[in-house]
Every structure is written in structure tokens, then in C-alpha cells.
Amino acid sequence: MPDQLLYAIEAGLNGLMAGVLYSLVALGFVLIFKASGIFNYAQGVLALFAALTLVGFQNGQIPFAHLINAVFGTDLHEFGWHLPAIVAIVLTGAVMVGLAIIIERYVLKHLVNQAPIILFMATIGMAYFLEGLGDIMWGADIKKLDVGLPQGINETIDTVTFNALGYGFFIDNLDIVASVVAALLVISLTIFSQYSKQGRALRAVADDHQAALSVGISLRFIWVLVWSIAGFVALVAGIMWGSKSGVQFSLSLIALKALPVLMLGGFTSIPGAIVGGLIIGMGEKLFEFFVGPMIGGATENWFAYALALLFLVFRPQGLFGEKIIERV
Amino acid sequence: MFYREAGDFKTSYADDSQTFPIRFDRLRYYAVIAVAFGVIPFFINDYWANAVFVPFLIYAIAALGLNILTGYCGQVSLGTGGFMAVGAYAVYKLMTAFPEVSILIHVLLAGGITAVVGVLFGLPSLRIKGFYLAVATLAAQFFLVWLFNKVPWFYNYSASGQISAPERTVLGHAVTGASTTAPAKYLFCLIILFALAWLARNLTRGTVGRKWMAIRDMDIAAEIIGVNPLTTKLSAFAISSFYIGVAGALFFSVYLGAVEVGEAFGIQKSFLILFMIIIGGLGSIFGSFAGAAFLVLLPVLLKNILVGHLGWATDLAAHVELMIVGALIVIFLIAEPHGMAQLWRLAKEKLRLWPFPH
Amino acid sequence: MNQMNPDGYTTADGRKIGPVLMEMKNITLRFGGVKAITDISFDIREGEIRAIIGPNGAGKSSMLNVISGFYVPQEGEVWFKGHRRGPMRPYQVARLGIARTFQNIALFDGMSVLDNIMTGRLTLMKSGLFSQAMWWGRAEREETGHREKVEKIIDFLEIQSIRKTPVGRLPYGLKKRVELARALAAEPRLLLLDEPMAGMNVEEKEDMCRFILDVNDEFGTTIALIEHDMGVVMDLSDRVVVMDYGKKIGDGTPEEVRNNPDVINAYLGVSHD
Numbered sequence: 004m005p006d007q008l009l010y011a012i013e014a015g016l017n018g019l020m021a022g023v024l025y026s027l028v029a030l031g032f033v034l035i036f037k038a039s040g041i042f043n044y045a046q047g048v049l050a051l052f053a054a055l056t057l058v059g060f061q062n063g064q065i066p067f068a069h070l071i072n073a074v075f076g077t078d079l080h081e082f083g084w085h086l087p088a089i090v091a092i093v094l095t096g097a098v099m100v101g102l103a104i105i106i107e108r109y110v111l112k113h114l115v116n117q118a119p120i121i122l123f124m125a126t127i128g129m130a131y132f133l134e135g136l137g138d139i140m141w142g143a144d145i146k147k148l149d150v151g152l153p154q155g156i157n158e159t160i161d162t163v164t165f166n167a168l169g170y171g172f173f174i175d176n177l178d179i180v181a182s183v184v185a186a187l188l189v190i191s192l193t194i195f196s197q198y199s200k201q202g203r204a205l206r207a208v209a210d211d212h213q214a215a216l217s218v219g220i221s222l223r224f225i226w227v228l229v230w231s232i233a234g235f236v237a238l239v240a241g242i243m244w245g246s247k248s249g250v251q252f253s254l255s256l257i258a259l260k261a262l263p264v265l266m267l268g269g270f271t272s273i274p275g276a277i278v279g280g281l282i283i284g285m286g287e288k289l290f291e292f293f294v295g296p297m298i299g300g301a302t303e304n305w306f307a308y309a310l311a312l313l314f315l316v317f318r319p320q321g322l323f324g325e326k327i328i329e330r331v
Numbered sequence: 332m333f334y335r336e337a338g339d340f341k342t343s344y345a346d347d348s349q350t351f352p353i354r355f356d357r358l359r360y361y362a363v364i365a366v367a368f369g370v371i372p373f374f375i376n377d378y379w380a381n382a383v384f385v386p387f388l389i390y391a392i393a394a395l396g397l398n399i400l401t402g403y404c405g406q407v408s409l410g411t412g413g414f415m416a417v418g419a420y421a422v423y424k425l426m427t428a429f430p431e432v433s434i435l436i437h438v439l440l441a442g443g444i445t446a447v448v449g450v451l452f453g454l455p456s457l458r459i460k461g462f463y464l465a466v467a468t469l470a471a472q473f474f475l476v477w478l479f480n481k482v483p484w485f486y487n488y489s490a491s492g493q494i495s496a497p498e499r500t501v502l503g504h505a506v507t508g509a510s511t512t513a514p515a516k517y518l519f520c521l522i523i524l525f526a527l528a529w530l531a532r533n534l535t536r537g538t539v540g541r542k543w544m545a546i547r548d549m550d551i552a553a554e555i556i557g558v559n560p561l562t563t564k565l566s567a568f569a570i571s572s573f574y575i576g577v578a579g580a581l582f583f584s585v586y587l588g589a590v591e592v593g594e595a596f597g598i599q600k601s602f603l604i605l606f607m608i609i610i611g612g613l614g615s616i617f618g619s620f621a622g623a624a625f626l627v628l629l630p631v632l633l634k635n636i637l638v639g640h641l642g643w644a645t646d647l648a649a650h651v652e653l654m655i656v657g658a659l660i661v662i663f664l665i666a667e668p669h670g671m672a673q674l675w676r677l678a679k680e681k682l683r684l685w686p687f688p689h
Numbered sequence: 690m691n692q693m694n695p696d697g698y699t700t701a702d703g704r705k706i707g708p709v710l711m712e713m714k715n716i717t718l719r720f721g722g723v724k725a726i727t728d729i730s731f732d733i734r735e736g737e738i739r740a741i742i743g744p745n746g747a748g749k750s751s752m753l754n755v756i757s758g759f760y761v762p763q764e765g766e767v768w769f770k771g772h773r774r775g776p777m778r779p780y781q782v783a784r785l786g787i788a789r790t791f792q793n794i795a796l797f798d799g800m801s802v803l804d805n806i807m808t809g810r811l812t813l814m815k816s817g818l819f820s821q822a823m824w825w826g827r828a829e830r831e832e833t834g835h836r837e838k839v840e841k842i843i844d845f846l847e848i849q850s851i852r853k854t855p856v857g858r859l860p861y862g863l864k865k866r867v868e869l870a871r872a873l874a875a876e877p878r879l880l881l882l883d884e885p886m887a888g889m890n891v892e893e894k895e896d897m898c899r900f901i902l903d904v905n906d907e908f909g910t911t912i913a914l915i916e917h918d919m920g921v922v923m924d925l926s927d928r929v930v931v932m933d934y935g936k937k938i939g940d941g942t943p944e945e946v947r948n949n950p951d952v953i954n955a956y957l958g959v960s961h962d
Contacts, residue, residue, distance in 0.1 A: 042462045073643045113665040120407055121664055123462045124609055127602060128660025135653030143646060259598070262466045299481035308470030312455055315467065319459050344836040345829060533824040537832060538814045545797050545808050552795035555757055556871065557783030557812035566818065614799065 009170045014292040015285050020178035022284020023185045024243055028261035029268065029276035030189065031236040036270045037209040038229040039111070042123045045130035047258020049099075049234055052137040054241030054250040056098050058148050059141040060091040066140045088150035092238070099234030100227075107226045134255060143252065148245035152180050181243040188239060189277060192232070201228060209271075263311035269321030279322060283307045350532055367521060372514040380513035381586075387627045388520035389581045394607040394619035395531050396574025401605070402613035403535055404567035405547025406456050410468035412600035413475035414572050416592050417445045418579030420485050423494045426507075426584065427487060434499035434506060438523065438580045445576020446569040448475075453568030457561055460550070472598055479592040495589035507584045516585050523581065527574060532616050534570065543567050544614070575604075606656065610663050612672025621671040629656070697734060700927050701942075707735030709768075710911050711756070711879060716765035718751055725751040726762065727935045733879065738905055739913045740922045743932035744955060749915045750792060752932065753883050756913065757789050758782030770878070784812045788872040789881035792915075794864045798857040802867050805856055806842060809874030810835045839874055845907075846870050846900060862893040866900070873904060880904070882914035886921055894918070898925060923947070931955070 028046060035043045059066065063082040071079055086094070110129065114122055153176040165171035196202035207215040208225045216222055244254050264283050268275025287306045295302045315321070341347040351357040375384060393415060401407050421441035426434065452471040456464050479485050486494045498508025505511045506519040534540055542563045545553035554560050583590045590596075603626065611622020630652055637648040667673050697706040711733040718726040726748045733739045741749045754760040755767070758779040767774045769785060788809070796805055814835065816828040843849055846866050851859060856867060865885065872880055885901065886894045898921060904910050916922045922929060923943040931939035931946055933955040939946045946952055 069644070069647050073641070073647055110661055110665070117664075117668070120461055120465070121668060123407075123465065124605070125661050125664045127605070128657045128664065131602075131657030131660065132654050133657070135650045135655075135657060138650040139647065139654070143650065259469065262469065266463060266466055301477060301481065304477050305470060305473035308467070308473055312467050312470045315459050315463060316455055319463065344833045344840075348832065348836070530822045533828075534818075534822050537821045537824070537828060538811060538816065539818060539821055541800070541804055541808050542811060544800050544804070545811075548797035548799050549795050551759075552791065552797070553808075555759060555779045555783060555789060555795075556808060557780045557875065558808075559778075559780045 006170065009168060009172075011289065011292055013170075013172045014288045016172060016174060017178070018285035018288030019281055020174070020182060020284070021288065022281040023178070023182045024240065024257070024280075025260050025264050025284055026277045026280025027181070027185050027188070027236065027240045027243065028257050029264040029280055030185075030192070030273065031233040031240070032261055032265055033268075033270065033273055033276045034192070034236065035229055035233050038205055039208075039226055040119055040122070041111075041126065042119065042270070043233065044123060044126040044258060045133060046233065046237060046261065047255040048130040048133045048137070049102075049237035050241040050244065050257060051250070051252070051255040052102075052133050052241075053095055053099055053234065053238035054148055054245040054254060055137045055141040055146070057091050057095045057150075057238070057242065058146045058245070058250050060086050060094050061088065061150075064141055069142060070139050092150065092242075095238055096235060099238055100231045103227050103230035103234055106230055107223060111226055111230075112223065130255070130258075134252070138252075145249050145251040146245075148242065148250050150242060150246065152177055152242075152246050154246065175247075177243070177247055184239060184243070185277075188236065189273065193273065201225075205229065260307065263307035265321075266311040266315055267322055269323040272321070272323035275321060275323035283310065286310055348536065350536070364525075367525075368518075372518055375513045375517050377513050380517050382631055383627060385516050385520055385586050387624055388517070388524045389578050389586055390604065390607060390623040390627060391620050392520075392524050392527055392581070393575050393578035393604050394611065394623045395528060395616065396571045396578065397604050398608045398611075398613065398615070398619045399531060399535070399543070399574065400567050400571035402608055402615065402618070403540060403547060404543040404564065404571075405550075406453075406564060406567060407462065407465040407605075408468040408571075409465050409598070409601045409605065410452060410471035410475075411575055411604045412596040412598055413472040414445050414449055414575040415579030415582060415600060416475055416479055416596035417448050417572075418442060418576030419583035419590055419596065420479050420494065420592075421445065421576065422580035422584055423487075423496065424485070426497060426499060430497070430499075433501065434584070435501060437499075438577055438584070441580040442573040442577040445579065446573040449568045449572020449575070450565050453565055453572075456564050456568070469598070472601055476592050476596060491591075493589050493591050494583065496584040499584075507588070509588070511585070520581055520585060523577065527577065528616060528620075531574070535616065539563075539566060547614075606660055608670075609660060610670055612670030613668070615670070615672035617675065618670050618672030621675070625671065626656070697736075704736065704927075706737050706927065709733070710735045710737075710770065711913075712768040713752075713756070714766040714768065716752075716755060716762045716767070718748075718755060718760055718762045724935055726755070728765075729932070729935075729937045730765075731930050731937065731940055733911060733913050735911055736905070736909055737911055737928065738901070738926045739911075740926035740929045741913065741915050741932060742917075742919070742922055742929060746934075747932040748935040749932055750883060751935075753789070753881050753913070753915055756879075757787055757881055783875070786875075786878035787881065788875040788877035788879075790865070790868045790872050790883055790885060792883040792887065794861075794868055796856045796864055796868055796871070799855070801853050801855055802848065802859070802870075803839065803843075803852050805867055806839050806870045806874050807835065809871040810839065812875055838876075842870050842873050845903070846873075862889055862896075865889070865893075865897065869897075869900060869904075873908075873910075876908075877910060880910050880912045882912060882916075884915050884917065886916055886918055894921065901925060 028050065031046045031049070032043055035041055035046070063084040063086065065071075065079050065082060068079045071077055106129070110125065114125055155176055157174045157176050157179060160174045161171035196205055204215070204220045205225055205228070207218070207220055208222060212222065240257065241250075241254065244257060264276060264279040267282060268277075268279025287303045290306050291300065291302050341352070351360055371384070393411065397408065397411055418441045421444040422437050425432070425437040425440055429437070452468065455467050459467055480492065486492055496507040498505050498510060500506065501519060504515045506515050535543070542553070542558050545556070545558050546560060546563050550560060579596065582595070587595060607622035607626050608619060609622070610625055611620065612618025633648060633652050633655070637643045637651060638645055663670055697708055699705055709732045713732070714730050716726055716729045717724065729752065741752055743749050751760060755762050758777050758781070761776055774782075797808065800808075814831055816831045820826060821828040843852060846869065848863065848866055848870065851863060856864065859867065869885065882901070886897055889897065901912060901914070902925065905912055914926070926943060928941060929939070929943055929946045930937060931949070931952045938951040938955055939949040941949070
């Protein structure tokens, strides 16, 4: 096989792995959108917030240390202990649930029956707030996140492909773990929403708020539930991205990567989020590989959007979305 | 007490549809104009011009533009930063290519070029709606910033990749470049803003404005009563982009002087302008001004208090500012989705009856 | 019934009805595999009040949507003012002089009553963008000219007092009236009313009936309406089309329709042997 093709395949495979992470973020969007009709721009910041909190717990940082120091002139930084990863993850999960309750109570409850676009803008505001909060709580410096996931080149794949093709593919162990985790997450969420009582209630709410209310489903509970799940998904995404490239502001920008995934896959479809993520992940890597060098590179910034836009013009409901029928 | 419409009778429909139907409002409007043109230029110094007035005037133009598209026509755009960049780079190319032509003409032409680009990116709005469209406009944002970064022709092959504005004059006074005085900057932007705000008011109260609002409120019904969605949406994109392009051109040439595209016109800028019109008031000319003023003053104020008086670190103050802005957006959307303009309107309605409300 | 007479006929109360204004020929409309309308033909004559009735799901609203151009039928022809109407966008149909109201009120909630009614005249306004931006000459003259016409309609429908109220604040009955005003503002040749009386109390219904008759009488506007209230339909209309399951099962004067066995079956649910 010619080298060029092998490189392309490698780029494509890496793209697929990146796509899995996009899907993971997109999944959080879809869950919230299905249950509450809210397009949650803050999902990326949730991931950042989760990762910051996790690192903070692990390293025993004192929350709001900067603020306290600035106000009281103290010099606090750390408690001086280190928590095991699993404990920190559980604690962070609890914080995300608490955050879901606060969001429901102070924001969502007051925005019932508003136009979707108003809700969307409210989540942009929330994203700003959470970003500021995360920075104030834990500091804005770049942090290293390590929960013991395997990292670095996968030797087996490298050796096998080298022996078979004469060129060893570079696939990161972390990407493989991320794919497995994402797959497990999707399966368990599907099982949850199909077979559990809460899952059924969730689908009922997604279908019709009024009708769900009238049969005695608590809308508020469902919203807290959904935002907790979304927070949990954000935590997983935060762990994966954070392990890969450190915890810093740019982590919240994965939300911007997930948006075209949603446009492509349709806002209401979990399989759409997965397939859309894979298409975009692979598409942007291949585009960068083949076309990038000709036009100056760094095409990843916009390629996903251009692809999604082009696609939407021909199929406004996305890949798996329901057909829109207009009525008067 | 003085704020009454009783006794202020209208005898023609033209009188009835004027901008300020109440006499007191009219007088106050003239007073504001008199102060803006006749008083401030004599007292303005570099600090006030650069920290408050010039950014306010320029952001007000951008907010007017976005408000036409989002507030009046209902098409949410997150591409404002990208369109401002188009205006900035267009005016830069024009300034350097035709140095003998007046900067005023260049600024307007830059607006025109941005309008064309805006129409191009507005085309998908015919097929996609709501936040699908909002997300689609991000394509414009990212693509345009990338384009100006990657294609050296746009920044005249300068080594730094930046663009910087050469000195240009209007009536013998420098308005761009290093030797510009504060009053010159201020007046140049003020005159453009004044003209554009007046045009925006006329457009929004007449036929075009009604078409935009009809599309915003119920696009299907609008089409059935005879509004052509194609021309209506595209006209909103064109005019809105014209305003935003002019704002971008001024932001670069008059305010900053030198610009790196990702920094000055990134997605944060798109959100900032969007926040201005949410806080100020969607679908309101006054709201565009109020929102721009608020979000220009807030950081200045916070910086003065937190950094200046309390001695906090600047990054901590910046984070507090993020939280406050974010919280304000949510609070405004919950409590008053029509923003400060609506609060103002309600206050005036109360005032009309004050002090005898019964 | 003297439908054969191309020049029209005279109604029971002595109004002269003119020649055919709109003719639907063998209209069939499908949504995917579902037939909403099957092979329906009828005409609407100049100056007439024409009703379309039928049980729920009979395809009445779909029919109205075909007339107003919102749905394009797969088969059949639509003729208007003696010309065959090609495939058109709804706004082009509006410019031919067809205005309508909606079953679920479709007013522009963010605008005042006055502005809403002014939107009805959009099809008649000609001034360009630049002239409007300057608010000089033509644009301003046009604005005041149209305002005068709109004020006449406001007087006619007795809604002077709510002129500057935002539409969102109005009660249901008034909203319906404002919607009628908006449709009238377009000075239509053909006015389509989709359940103008739905959800109204008896008093409001009487008002609305009076307005419809007045519109027909004073402006000579041709009216096609859908309505559930049989009493209202029989009182108002000159001729009635009856639909059931997407098919036409009766057509004629109220009297004729009332005695049509198919219509009685459809409404009283007599078993189809």
C-alpha cells in the first residue's frame, strides 16, 4: 500500500477517536434537549467545571482560595491531602448533582414556556457564569489531570500494523479507553431510558410537557435528573479531554465542536450524536490531511461547521431528526 | 409632573407616527444631542475617549446592527465577530490601496462589503431556523477568522500577521493613526452613529420594519399575508451586516489602530454584542444604546472598584466580571426578556401618571 | 340552482352574484401516502359568501390552504380570475388579492394592533428601501396614505380604542377581530376565513356574523369560509360545499345541502350499509 494512503488511514482512525469524544459531549446536549427542549450551550463549560472540580478534589485545593486571599489577606492554597481518583470522581459527581439542583431551582424553573431561543441565550449566560465560578473556585492556571488512565501509543496496534503493512499506526491508548467508555455510556443510557421507570417518565416529558404533568410526572424531578445525567456525561468528557490535553479554558470549547455534530445528527437523536461525531471527527482530520496543506492548514476550526451547514441546507432536520411538517 | 401626553393632541397621522410623540421626550432628545455634539467634545480626554466613549459609540453601532437582525427580524446570529472582522479588513485593504480617497467613504464601503458577505452567510436562513441558524452562523465566525489569519493578502503580507491603520484625516483632522486627538475620534464615531441610528429608526418604523417583525413573530403567517421571506430575511442580513461592518471598520481603524483578528474579533466578541442587545432590549433602538453603554461601563467600573480600590489581582476581577455578566444575562432573560428598554418604557408609563396615579 | 348561468345568479335576499372568480378543478392533495383531499371540484363566484363544511378531519383546512397557496396539490388545477394559477409561493398568492385569517390566531404578537393591520397592506406598498431609510417624500406619503385606509377599517370593525395596544395583551375575541382587520386591509378580491367563530361566545359570534355580512355588503368582497356552527353557516352563506373524508359529498344552497341524504349521513352518522 502506498504510504500516502496509510497516513490517510491513520489520520482517519485518529479522527474517529476524536469523533468519539465529540459524540460524548454531543450526547449531553441531546439528553437535555430531548427532555426539556433546551439547547444547552453550557455543556462544554460543565465539562470544564467538572474537570476543574475533580482536579481540585484530587489535589486537596481549597475552593475559592484566590477570592478568600484577596478579601481577607490570607495565604491559603491547599488542605495538604491527596484524594484517590475514585473518591474524587464520586465527590465531583455529587457536586454535579448539586449544580443540577441549583440550575433547576434558580434558572430553569423561571424560564418554563419561554421560546427555545431565549432558553438558548440563557444557557450562554450560564456558561459565562460557570466559567467564572470555576476559575474563581479553583484558579485559572492549566492543570494536569491524571486519574490513572493508560496513555501513550498502543504498542500492540503499532506492532501488528507494522508487521502487516510495514507501517505502524499511532493510536493513543487514551483514545481507545475513551471509545470504550463512550460505548458503555451510550448502552447504559439507552437501557436506562428504555427500561427504567424514570427513563419512561423522561421520554414522556420529552414528548409533551403538559401531558406528562397531567399523569403525575414531576417535571422538576425529571429536569434535575436530566441535568445530573448531563453533568455526569460532562464529567466523563472532562476526564477524557482533561487527561489528554490538560484542564484549561479551551476545554470548554469542545462545546463548539459538538454543535456541528448535533446539526448533522439531529438534536433529538442519540444515534445521531454518535454517528455525527464520528463523521465530523473523521471528516475534519481527512480534510486537514488532504486539503489543509493546500490552503494553509488549521481547517479544523471551521470544517465541521461548513460540513454541517452544507448538510443542513439539504436536510434541515439533520441525519436522524424527525421530518419537520409546517402547519398553520 | 412635566411628563404628560394630555393636551398634546395630534392632528395628522404623520405627527402621530413620529419617533417621540410626547413633547417632553422630544425636548430631552434634543438636549442629549446638544450635549453629545456641543459639550462633550470640549471636555473629552484620552482616558475617557479610549475607555468609555469611543468603544461605546462603536459597540452601539454593532448592537444596532445585530438588533436589526436578531431583535427585529428574529434571526439569531453568533457571527458578529466575524462580520466585524470583514469590515476591519475591508477598510484596511481600501485604506492602503486607495490612500487618496476619504476615510469616511472607505468606512461606508467596508460596510457595503460586509453587507455582501452577510447576505452570503444569510442564505441558509431560508432553509434553517432558530438555533440551528444560530449555530450555522458560527460557521461564518470561524471561517472568516481563519480566512483572515491564513491568507496573507488580507494583511498585506505583514510579518506579524497584524493589520495597523495608517494616518487618515477628515477635514484636516487626523481620525486614524497615532496622532489622533480624543475629540476627533469621538466626533468621527459620533457622527456615524448618529446617522446610522436615525436610519435604523426610520427603517424599523416603516414597511421594512413591519416585514422584519412579521417574519420574527410568525414566519409562516407572514408569508401567507404577502411577505417574501427571501428578500425580507436577506435585507435584514444585508443591513445588519452593513452596520456591523462599519462598526468593525471603526473598531480597527479608529479605536484599536492595530488588530490581530483572532483576538479582536473572536467568538467572544459575537457573544458580547449579543449580550448587549439582550440586556439592552431586543427590538429596540434605545436598547442597543443602553446595552452597549452598560457592557462598556461595567468592566471599567468593576476594574476601578476591584483592582483600583480593593487591590485584587486583575485575573480575579476578570473572573468576577464573567460571573456577573453571565448572571445578569440569566436574570434579564428571566425577569425582563425585553431588557433595559422595557424597564425604561415601564418607568415612563408610570411617570406619565405620577404623582396622581388614580 | 342556476349554477349553469355563467354571468351569475340572484340570491334569495336579492343580492346579485357575479361570474366565477375562483375555480378548483379536480384537486387532489396527499401527505406522503395519506390523501387529505380527493378529486374535489367547485367554484367561488364574485360577491358570494361560500362556505366549506364537514366533520373534523374532512380536509376543510387543507382545502383552504390549497386556495391560499400554502399547500400545493399533487393533482388538479386552480383557476383565479379566469387564469390558471401556476405553482406559486404563498406570498405571491397574497399579491393576487387573496387574504385570509387563521384557525389558531396568527397575529404578530410583538407588534401593536395598528402595526398588525398595517402589515395587511404590505402587498400594496411600493416605496424602496432607501426612501424609507430617509423617511422622505414617497415613503412618508405612502405611510400616511395607508394609515388613512387602515383607520377606516379600524372604524369599521370598532377597534379604535385598542389601536396602540400590543396584540399579545388582547382577549381572544378581539384578536379574531384584529385578524379580520388585517386581512381586510389588503383589500382582497377573495377573503378566506378559517373558522372565524371558533371558541367565541354567542355575543361575539353575532358581532362576527354582522362584520362578515357587512364586509360582503359594503366592499363587495367575495368570502370563502370554514365553520363548524351549522346555524351560522346556514344563515350566512349563499352556497355550501360539504366535505367528508377528503371527498365532496354535497354542493348547493343551504337548503339543498340540508336535504342532501349524503350530508345527513355524514353528520348524523347513519350507518353506511
